[in-house]
Amino acid sequence: MAIEQATRPEAASAVVPSRGRLTPVGASDVEITGGFWADRQAVNAATTIDHCLTWMERLGWIANFDRTAAGAGPDRDGREFADSEIYKLLEAMAWELGRAHDDDLERAYDALVARVAAAQQPDGYLGTRFGSPGQPARYSDLEWGHELYCAGHLIQAAVARLRTAGRDALVETALRVADHVYEEFGPDGRQAVDGHPVIEPALVELARATGEQRYLELAKLFVDRRGHGTLDGGEIGLAYFSDDVPVRDSDVLRGHAVRALYLAAGAVDVAIESGDDELLDAVRTQWDTTVARRTYLTGGMGSRHEGESFGDDFELPSDRAYSETCAGVGSVMLSWRLLLSESDAKYADLIERTLFNVVATGPDSRGDAFFYVNPLERTVLGVEADPDHPSERAASSQRASWFAVSCCPTNIARTIASLSAYVATVDESGLQLHQFAPARIRTALPGGESVALTVATGYPYDGTVEVTVDEAPAREWTLSLRVPSWARGAATVDAVDATTTIEGGYARVSGALPAGSRVTLRLPLEPRVTVPDARIDATRGSIAVESGPLVYAAETLADDPVQLERVRVARDAAPMRGDADTITLPVALDTRPDDAWPYGQADEDRAEPAGQTELQLIPYHRWAERGPSRMRVWLPLA
Template sequence: MTTTSPSTGPVSPTTSRLRPLPHGALRLTGGYWGEWQERNGSVVLRHCEDWIERIGWAGNFDGAATGEEFTHAGIEFVDSEVYKLLEAMAWELGRTGDPELAERYERLVDRVAAAQDDDGYLHTAFGRPWQRPRWSDLEWGHELYCMGHLIQAAVARLRTAGSGGLVDVAVRVADHLVGVFGDGGREAVCGHPEIEPALVELGRATGDHRYVRLAQLFIDRRGNGLLGPIAFGPEYFQDDLPVRQAGVWRGHAVRAMYLAAGAVDVAVETGDAELVAAVERQWTNTVATRTYLTGAMGSHHQDESFGADFELPPDREYGETCAAIASNMVSWRLLLETGESKYADLIERTLYNAMMVAPREDGRAFFYANTMHQRVEGAAPPEDDLSARALSSLRAPWFEVSCCPTNLARTLASVESVFATMTDDGLQLHQYGDYDVDTTLPGGATAAFRVRSGWPAAGTVSVEATAASGTPVALRLRVPSWASEAVLETPDGTRSVDGTRSVHGEDTVTVVRTFAVGDRVTLTVPVAARLTVPDPRIDAVRGTVAVERGPLVYALESTDLGRDVGDVVVQPGSDPLDDGPDAVRMRVRQRTVHRVGPLPYGDPDVQETEPETVRLVPYATWGNRGPSTMRVFLPVG
């Protein structure tokens, strides 16, 4: 089977204000993201593959293929980790064509294909005589969820290679689902959304609208009480309100945002402006009241859910890595549909902080949940043992529920897909780094540029034409919302750029010209450490400040302080000292409290040391130097 839609990245709407670039049109050449993508390809993928083999998750497919009774390894949804790994492999193969990786990929695909039933159903934990019946636990079974990740993995292969064995498997799965759950079929939804965006992308890639229609049915059915009662309540599944009526994301954070991503996809393909507006409203309200400084979402550990408005405690933050990835899935879709740069701003914040805090520097251990205040040092998890959620202060190599490492792997393998877009006569740069763009715009102009920057450490972005455009091209660059000012240099001169966001959410500069080889546009954004004051309605951090520099959030770690961070207060009136991204410092004092009564209330005996200057580190890098305590928000006193 070959694709009938343009070969792009993970998201390819048939119509949108901004269009994704064709696959391969943007190549990372180095810098922060280039280095991480290389590490992902050489280390993270192999690490994930080794673990799913070692603990039997890939072996589940071998057992299922025999038709004989076998012991299923792992929780019900571990099939999805194999599929996310296959998706990551597909994007990496599209980037490198590595023959050794191709062999590993095809072997794993063959094992998955061998487990598929004759009617297209595919799940290793359900449907056999000794297992629970198919579709018998839609609340927790994750059957549709797993098949969604299978379909997304197949779409990745379809868009990078044009065909493949996994594509055939996924089409058979999707056809089976249309028969079971489509018009006239069973009226049901999955407890964990994911099948919705997957079906839409398969419909886009194959031209078969039946898959989009099934996704539309799943979206319209949600919120009508089709899932059974649970202790967390129906909002955990987003089954309390129809998507169109909800004003904010609530319940399980990853579920909520996967559902929102699918809703945007369905709305775009069906021309449903009301549904798009509903997700825009939910995004706006959630970002304004339920989002951490890092871009992370989800403040409850017990149910991995959003809390109430302004319930954002840093020391009890859950901030699951998968929720950060899901947030960017929604923001990217809304950016494509609306063209508004506020979505790219949140993507940047979330990528550098909420997502990239997850992997250890070597790519062989990960956080599942991401706190912004670590009160105890914890311990280093063993390198060969499973961890429950890696809630200690150090990252773990693998989890009993390892959704985050494979999700990170597939995201890093295709991260460049959110860097730029195009219109008929323009190229829009949303994220910065070191990369080359070479494509033909729909209007016929050539858009070939070499983009270089020191992002996120430095704020200068150089965009040089490497081929003549032939006709005028509108080159648009995002000015980050954190920038108070910027300077734009073009072949026609230099001008200042006001960094204040417009009422329409736009912070961009546009250069329209017929580019000749060597023409250069340079955007210089001052990158300096700055204090950030939280909204006073966030009770947990009232009276504190945080430090940011460019797109990065910073943290104080006991490794640099030489003692626990719990007794530190910021010297009033102090501003951060900035000698570069690795040398941001703050003036603080140590405050020691001696109780005079049996309860922790009343007037204490407080003693303070003389002010000292301490180093802060980028939040995403904390915990890489051994056990430590850490905090982002520092009390002022």
């Protein structure tokens, strides 16, 4: 599908394509003023960023740069990719400073950048795991070394800083790294790829931000080289590295979920900038197939603990769901790029589902403990993680303060800090609102006309979204509000003296819409029962409950008399709204004796469920906040 060409102003956004149907409204033009996401941005700024900095200082990951700068020997702390966590934290700091400047954070950012930059080698190479005295040679372990992966995250941090504050020491450091990587891996260099993609989207964005086309050329080389077996798959296999099938020949995402999603995001970027419609079509097909067959109700991706990978089609176990938080971030990255290219609401729908049910689930309400994996069922009481020691990534069934592999906390920090950039877009016709939060938006349409809006809503617990036009073009224009797929056919729009149509997943309000105009979208938030595709073995014969974008879960603590494994739901059970964010569901309890043989003949007189009670359901993102618990999203039918 051809992408429309447009003249695009640079935006304070992680993704600013030169072509596409929609132009992102940057984070600097959108202020989330209250509600669900403003609360999380405040916690991220006040707690999470400093929490990450404290842990990485404590464990010596930041000191690795000091040792490298001093020319020290092979001693080093943390995993081979620990540098990337410092870079993701710098990206979070850059977005946060662009969102709400803070002098203390600025000083912490400057000090951290200085320590990182001091470790850079004269030829631009920057890394603390390879190349120093007594360490392995540079690029001697492309499968597991993560050198280009780390470089990619450094570049993404630099792009965030460039777009929010301009060139500084971090940007200069990243440019030297990018030039070094081009010399090493460009057309005349090593014909190889890194075991973990992410440098691909990073290089494209650097090319967009600087105008230097060599970076785009290199990103295209990395995407085209992938899938030809240049890496050693060993026992884990080439699919783990997304190196078994070329990107343009694949029809579904597979292998390591985060790797696959980051690579797909980079492939979209390359396709957009290169005008490669074949490549774009391939990734679009991969998204469609993956969402239809390999995605959890929460939006989570990656069903296998082995290899942190996608499973086969409809292999979506609840209790063994991996659904890594970082895969949720990767899914948002990919869907946002496809949304900008196509203006299809299905991409914004998945972003919303993933943000509310994976990204928001990762951190606790305090912002200092995190999930690495996000199962949809916990059959035994969770185990508290030791708050003073890093946890194994999947060992704790409660949120942990830190992990030996701590990619998720810093990924959450940078995503929440930049969240304003995922709210709205513009095109020649007007402005599109994709995500709902109380906000002030002030931006320009591609023709230069100013537009400003105030959004008032209690979403996701209240379905009314009221938009007031504060400043408008003198001509007729269109305000488009996404109507989520679960609300189609039931959403209503009120707008005076304007024409309203609901099509393609958007309510489009067109007309003069002068300053003072008010448009109100009403979405139904009645609790609804969701049934799974019968091809998903793990959830056949079960139901789940949703309300708006939120997936709900049943949770019981140690002293709760209700045993979740005994809960059965009648086929006609009607969930009812409790207080603002809870739902009650009438259920029966199976009274079969614990010591009875659990199998029998179909015509045997089996014990029927009895003991009617009401089960309280909470938003899935809130589970495990009250201490060790059992939890289920999918509940079996009676």
